[in-house]
Amino acid sequence: MRATLRWAHADLRARRGEALFVVLATAGVIASLLLAGALLEYAANPWQRVFTQSSGAHVWIHTRAGADTGRLARLDGVSGSSGPFPTTPAGAELAGAKAALELRSSGPAEPAVAHPLLGSGHWLDADHRDGIVLERSVAAALWAEPGDTLRVRGSGGTPRTLKVEGIAESAEPRFRQGETPGIGWVLPSVLAEVDPSGDHRGQAIGLRLDDPGDTDFTVQRAVTTLGADQIAKVSTWQQARSDAEGDNRLLGLLLGLFGLGALLAATVAVTGAISTRVRGHLRDISVLKAIGFTPAQVVRMFLAEHIAFALLGVAIGAVVTETLGSRIPGRIGEAMRLWQVLPEHAWVPSVTCAGAVLAIASATGVAAWRAGRVPPVPVARAAVPRSRRMSGTTRLALRLRTPPALVLGWRGAFSRPGRSSAAVGRLAVPLLLITVALGAWSTLDRFEAHPEKVGLAARLTVRSEGLGDAEVRGMLSEQPDVAVAHPGAEVEALVPGQTGTITLRGLGTARDPYPFSVAEGRAATGPDEAVAGQGLLDLLDVRVGDWVRMTVEGSPQVLHIVGRSIETEDAGRVVSTALDTLRDRDPKLTPDFYRLELRHGADARAVSSALASSSHGRLEVREVPNPADDLSAVRGVIVGLVAVLALIGLAELSTTIGSGVRDRARDLLALKAMGLTPRQIMAVIVASTGFVALAAAAVGTVLGVFASDWLIDLQGRSSGIGAGIAQAPSPATLALVGGAAVVGAVAVSVVPAARAVRRRLADTLSDVL
Structure with missing residues (x-):
């Protein structure tokens, strides 16, 4: 052991530069991996970022207007509360886009718990009493930006015009058309004008818990405290996170792939550095064996030395990153500050460091094994x-x-x-x-x-309220930026065996077909021909060229799948054909919507505003999601x-x-x-x-x-x-x-x-x- 230590000490003195490089390279790799992990968490889990930075509430309880919600803030295990805020349902319209809102009364001062994070604009101001702050998801559905004017109508109240003062993010469940209303924060005076009678008023209070795992127990105690008849709706942080993660699955997988790739590249780099350094000791190894070192001793000596380098480099990289990473300006520092308060931060750095040490130890073990096989007598290279x-x-x-x-x-x-x-x-x-x-x-x-x-050939979807096909087509034809308006209808169809449903879409006509993006096969041109998304082909276990029988409103529908189209909606479980094919089964079928192709360079928002103005609000216009x-x-x-x-x-x-x-x-x-x-x-x-x-x-x-x-x-x-x-x-x-x-x-x-x-x-x- 003494000889091993003396050799290691002599080796360090003789090759300080190489040893320093291995340590610094390992530290740099660990710092890079930890920063990459912080960036991945920052981008792949935006809900967690919003929840952490806004001190989000773990439970949101919506009650009737007269409920004594103050008692909920005093429950055991509740560390803080937001509200209660008076609320009322309302509908909002902007440039032809419509959305259901939950107007929430708030003062000029933001709450300490579950405060919205402003992304643009500013918070409510007492000097601008006709202002509203919209949650980001509903603002995107309405194409609203700070400075725009919304038309808001409450239940039983008169329409009211409000100016969008800001766009904010919240850790509550996001807006879903027809399912979850969006949130709009207004001053108390605006809420009273939108719902003057107060018949539809309610309250919303957010509770932040000491232990997030006690969410269900807290909800049960709240129901017991107020009574089940006083509770209108309850939403938890688990539901909001699940809702947000569903839309970021693809992002998370993509970033996870990048993270694994960075780990692979780092492992290869460190392995090459260690192998090269061991190869540089071949002459020294021969001398060691000549003076009595056994192969096992040589292997242990190199393995111990380089594992010590790895541990030192990992420790330096981790300590520097954890200490100084949050001070890096820009997105990297923000991501690091967020990551350090997340639950995952308790184990991810440790696992990353342990994995790096194991990878380096494995690489060193292979190189050390080769060192143990070096002959004890050095072989001189040929002079010539x-x-x-x-x-x-x-x-x-x-x-x-x-x-x-x-x-x-x-x-x-x-x-x-x-x-x-x-x-x-x-x-x-x-x-x-x-x-x-x-x-x-x-x-x-x-x-x-x-x-x-x-x-995504069409950029806008138009739905009408009480208008016939001819009237809608006339309004659309008056817009110079609308190149083509494709009529469409969607119905739910039972798959063979009637074990699930899919979306059957009729879009375009035989005379003016819709330009589907066909990645395999060809476009549907004849009767009973259709194109299908990859999700539908996988669900039915069929291929391009097969015939598919489905049941629509009790009647059979047989289609020939002639192509696979790129479908970005409903996880690709869509089969599309011409609207004429659906009319062969149901001659009374009328278009439910219209997909609009715009001329090159046209502004979708300007077209939407023009359509809303010309139709006097009878056309609902939405952007096709990308x-x-x-x-x-x-x-x-x-x-x-x-x-x-x-x-x-x-x-x-x-x-x-x-x-x-x-x-x-x-x-x-x-x-x-x-x-x-x-x-x-x-x-x-x-x-x-x-x-x-x-x-x-x-x-x-x-x-x-x-x-x-x-x-x-x-x-x-x-x-x-x-x-x-x-x-x-x-x-x-x-x-x-x-x-x-x-x-x-x-x-x-x-x-x-x-x-x-x-x-x-x-x-x-x-x-x-």
Whole structure:
């Protein structure tokens, strides 16, 4: 043991730089992974962010107006309360869009518990008594922004015009058309004017608990305290979180994939660094065995030393990140502050650090096992290397009078295929993952810039109230920005076996068919032909070309599935045909809605306002939801993960450069003997590193394009949307990534190359063993 400790101490003194690099690389990897985890949690779970930052209530209890809700705030286990707030139901309309509201009376001062988080605008002001603050989900449904004017009608009251003062986020259940009303905060005087009689008044109080697990017990005590007849509705934090997580499933899976990829890249980088360092000790290992060390002792010695490095690096990375991470300006610091107060933070950092130590220990174990097999007598390399035929590439380069530095750099980069392939592979991993991340970015751009290619040809949906088909068509034809109005109807159909229901949609006509995005097969053109989403094909276990029999309102409907369309609604469980086909079964069928294709460059909100004005509010206009809206948060995280992967790639470059300089130490002596100047030798080393980076960039970007398409389409199939939505990064973007990798490699290699050419002649001669 004493000899082991003395050797470890001597090794640290002799190779301080290498040991410091391993420790710092490990610390950097841990810091990157922890920051990536914070970013993932920040983007994938926005509800938790809102709940934490707003000191959200665990239970919201809606009661009758006369209930003594103050008693609920004094229940055991209740740490704070918000309200009670007088409430009344109302309907809101803006630019043809309509939504049900729960108006909630609040003062100019925001509550301390469950206070809404303002995203834009400002809170209620006593000087502007006609103001309203809308919850974000209902504001999106109404296309409302600060400064807009809403038309609000209460139950039995006269219509009232209110100005949107702000848009806020709340941790309560979000707005769902026909299910859950949205929240609008107003001053008490506005509530009294909207519902002057008070017949529909109620109260809402939020309770924050000491133990979130006591939610059900608290609700039972509240019902017992007030009486079941006084309770109108109860919502809990579990219900609100489940509602929010349902819409962020795809985002969570996508970001989880990025996190696993970052972990893989980090593990590969640290493994390469440790393996390279152990390989640099081969001569020392031979000496140790010659003086009596057994293979098992050598293995234990290297394993103990590098596990100590790993523990030190992990501890430094974790402590620095936990201490200083929240002080980083911008989204990263905000994400870290949020993450540190979440329940997951109690175990995720520990698991991450333990996993990193295990990965490093595994990599070190393999390298140490190889060290244990080193023969006790060092084998000197031949003084004169065996002659090898000059490669065709080298001969061609010499014929073309290529500068010697490039020729020698190419030869040095790939003279040892095994090690060169390993270096290229390790550096290609972060580049591959960066390409996958950029593929996700390009796919989001496709949804936003070219929605017609992903099943979103129509931008607006119009429904009428008491108007006939001819009247609606006349109103739509008067709008110059409406290119085509496709009539449509939806009915619920029983699947074969009558074990579930699907959506049967008739959209467009035989004369003017709807432009479905068909990813497989062809569009439906004939009678009884239809296209179906991936979710429906999976549900019925059918393929394109099959016939499907379903039951609609007691009557059979047989359709021929001729194509698979990209469906973004109802998890893809939709079968679409022409409206004429549905009319063959029911001649009295009339359109329920109209899908509007707008002219290029038309503003959907302006068209909606024009339709609402021309119809005097008898047309309800809604924007067709785009899945990219729920994934907008991923853009900031992609930027952060690309930066993390770039740092991991930089660490791998440092390992590759150090290994290359050491392995070619005798070659540098030969180059000096040939008469090459120090500047030319530096150029050889830099060119060698650049060629390795160029090969890694080519491999990483090409494989990344295929991996990106496969992963995104795989997620599309599993979510019911279907394959065919992936969009690879543009060639210019891929060229920029590859160019940045090569330029970065060249820049990083300049300093090590300068140090290598300044080495003394005696130092280089010692490397012949």
